[in-house]
Amino acid sequence: EPEVTQTPSHQVTQMGQEVILRCVPISNHLYFYWYRQILGQKVEFLVSFYNNEISEKSEIFDDQFSVERPDGSNFTLKIRSTKLEDSAMYFCASSSGGERTDTQYFGPGTRLTVL
Amino acid sequence: AQKITQTQPGMFVQEKEAVTLDCTYDTSDPSYGLFWYKQPSSGEMIFLIYQGSYDQQNATEGRYSLNFQKARKSANLVISASQLGDSAMYFCAMREGDSGYSTLTFGKGTMLLVSP
Numbered sequence: 131e132p133e134v135t136q137t138p139s140h141q142v143t144q145m146g147q148e149v150i151l152r153c154v155p156i157s158n159h160l161y162f163y164w165y166r167q168i169l170g171q172k173v174e175f176l177v178s179f180y181n182n183e184i185s186e187k188s189e190i191f192d193d194q195f196s197v198e199r200p201d202g203s204n205f206t207l208k209i210r211s212t213k214l215e216d217s218a219m220y221f222c223a224s225s226s227g228g229e230r231t232d233t234q235y236f237g238p239g240t241r242l243t244v245l
Numbered sequence: 246a247q248k249i250t251q252t253q254p255g256m257f258v259q260e261k262e263a264v265t266l267d268c269t270y271d272t273s274d275p276s277y278g279l280f281w282y283k284q285p286s287s288g289e290m291i292f293l294i295y296q297g298s299y300d301q302q303n304a305t306e307g308r309y310s311l312n313f314q315k316a317r318k319s320a321n322l323v324i325s326a327s328q329l330g331d332s333a334m335y336f337c338a339m340r341e342g343d344s345g346y347s348t349l350t351f352g353k354g355t356m357l358l359v360s361p
Binding site for chain 2: 165172173174175186188219223231234235236237239
């Protein structure tokens with residue numbers, strides 16, 4: 131069964147460093163998303179991406195964040211200068227065609243720890 | 246106002262019993278979708294079941310069913326014949342509008358513990 135994959139599973143970084151989180155969405159999916167979950171809290175939307183551009187972004191997704199689809203398979207989230215409060219689980223998700231009944235399938239997550 | 250409310254921070258159930266996890270939602274959009282995801286201790290988010298606002302029947306998926314009461318704006322997840330492997334965090338989520346790529350808004354989750 132096709133699945134969303136994410137690498138790395140755990141990333142530890144120093145405050146102020148740049149990190150890139152990688153995702154491989156399900157191959158025939160066209161819509162991609164990033165969500166994050168601070169430890170013990172609910173999952174929050176960051177950004178959605180379609181046709182090589184951002185469709186929607188939340189207030190959390192400020193100038194220090196960026197997304198890219200550098201090739202036909204990868205979808206990346208870059209955090210330019212990490213802060214302590216960026217420590218969270220970051221989930222990538224994808225969905226197929228934008229139909230009302232479409233389901234977003236999530237990857238296993240990358241746990242980001244900022245020291 | 247919270248768009249998704251899960252009032253049960255934790256639930257306990259014995260193996261083989263049924264359990265209902267509550268979810269109420271708030272939207273003025275006539276078109277929306279409701280989702281339940283399971284998050285085991287390993288952290289991944291696993292899709293369980295979907296209910297559309299226009300669906301006439303309650304969704305079912307194996308041991309999972311959704312008790313959808315549109316007038317009350319509730320979409321409770323029913324797990325029948327609980328198994329030890331059902332112990333996890335369960336999140337209710339909503340997508341508003343007709344577009345399948347609209348964002349998901351999640352509730353705070355309910356931790357379910359299944360005991361032998």
